[in-house]
Amino acid sequence: MAAKKQVVAKTNKRKRPNTETREAPSNSKVSKFVASKKHKPESAAKEKTKTPLTGRERRLHAKELANARKKKRKRHYSLEQELARLWEKMRRHEIAKEDRARLVTEALQKMKGKIAEIAGSHISSRVLQTCVKHCSQDERDVVFEELRPHFLTLAYNAYAVHLVKKMLDNASKKQLAGFISTLRGHVAPLLRHMVGSVVVEHAYELANAAQKQELLSELYSTELQLFKDLVSLKENRLLDVMSKLGLQKGSVLRHMTSVIRPILEKGIVDHSILHRVLLEYFSIADKLSVTDIIQQLSSPLIVRMIGTRDGAKIGILCVKYGKAKERKKIIKGLKGHIDKTAYHQYGCMVLVCILSVVDDTKLITKVIIHELQTTLKELVLDKNGRRPILQLLHPNSSRYFSPDDLASLNLSIPSLSLKDQSEASSLTEASKVSLGEKESKEDMEVEMDEVNKEKTSVDDSDLAESGKKDPFVRRQELLIKSGLADKLLDICIESVGELIRSNFGKEVLYEVATGGSDGIMHPTLDDKINSLHNAISSLAAMPKSEDSEEDHVLxxxxxxxxxRKLILDCPNFASTLWEKALKGKSELWAHGHSCKVISAFLESPDPNVQNLVKKELQPLIDNGIMKNPKPKEQASQ
Structure with a gap:
């Protein structure tokens, strides 16, 4: 029975047909499957035997794939490639003008109608800048008109902003006025943008006075933003505009605060239009608002602002009205930039203010004086670099500082000025006295207590405009104790010939030779000052030579x-010069420019100097070789 069951089981088992002998079924899907199974080993063998790509082939293949992706992603990719090839030819220096003009025209034809779309591209913006620079005026006008509706959009683009600046540089007066009119209502948002602020600043620099006022007035008040014709060119100061239009001070302050604060928080402080707005803000803002702005600016930000006229004025105001903490931040922020700042036309005045106001002379010596000493000779010979040194030698001299420079040093903020506050408090007391009959005694006592509190808060603050230390003591610490005067004398003695013939160096040499104003260098450095007198006299004692390239010092x-000026103002020098260089030779030098030097001895206010030379010069006067000049004191009387 068991054997039978096994037989039955074997007979019921399905036998697999031989795949080699059987035919494929008629079903097409099955035939395809079988065919794929047959050919799969052959394809795998082919892949294994295929040779690998070289490095160059892989790079070319990757480049093709990248170009294919860029074509899908960028609409004008092929056009940009063509423009780039043209640009490589037109930007060469050795290309002829005719060939460049032909290439520029060809590029502009290809871009026609698509300029606004491709202006924001890294490549196309560069091509457009070159085309605008070298194309004809008619072609430039066509580009300007095509871009005109899109200027605001392009002003926010990091690449297109350079094209916009180039268009403004080559724009006519009418086109520039049209561009400035398109900015109306968008000046404040653009100034808050890192890229857009560059466009506003460029337009502000190119604008005339009326157009500048148009841009500024939008930042003052919402009324002026909506109605630009309210302000005329005559009212260029914010206080004048407010008084004429009757604008409320509170609303103007709120609007200006909302404009200024976001800009300062982002650190966009490089532009002169913002510096002008800040100056106007200081003129009307209250004490708390001004101190907040000064605290924000009293950092490395101030270094980026002092490159403009108004920015330097803001720097001066921050130094004058900043507390000790803010002043310390400003000085430390200038560390490493002292040399560059001293050579700058406006930045040097901030250094002058620091040397005149800040009482922390140890910090100034460490940060400013030591850095000035490294390039002292170059600074003495420079028009702007000599000013901080001259401020220590002869403070606030109209001989070395222009009226504008002195006015900037005397700037004040009304809400923080001690003088203005004292005047305001005196007016308050006077008004209270006049109203005393109407008010009760208790009310008067309460108000007088408030006035006293205001006075003490002003007196106890660190807002000392000119510092609390005696100016002469401050100058001594910065000039004498720091070693600056000693090194200055060494340079003057070593380079006396170069300095005395220099247009700017001669003024520092004169102040050093006289010992500075108020005799600040006497008696500590008298020996070296006498050495300088001898060095100048030695130059004057050299014989007159016609073969020499340099003129004689006399x-x-x-x-x-x-x-001549030293003879009139320094009797010690006059006697040294006479004894060492001119005694017995006065007739030789009684002609030309040197005649004024000889005459100075007779004009000297010191009678000892006159008596020293009278015996030798009187015969020259009698013989008509020299005129008899009046002494300086008699001439002044």
Missing amino acids: ENFHSSRTI
């Missing part, structure tokens, strides 16, 4: 006038 335009 005949040179700058040096002869410096020596």
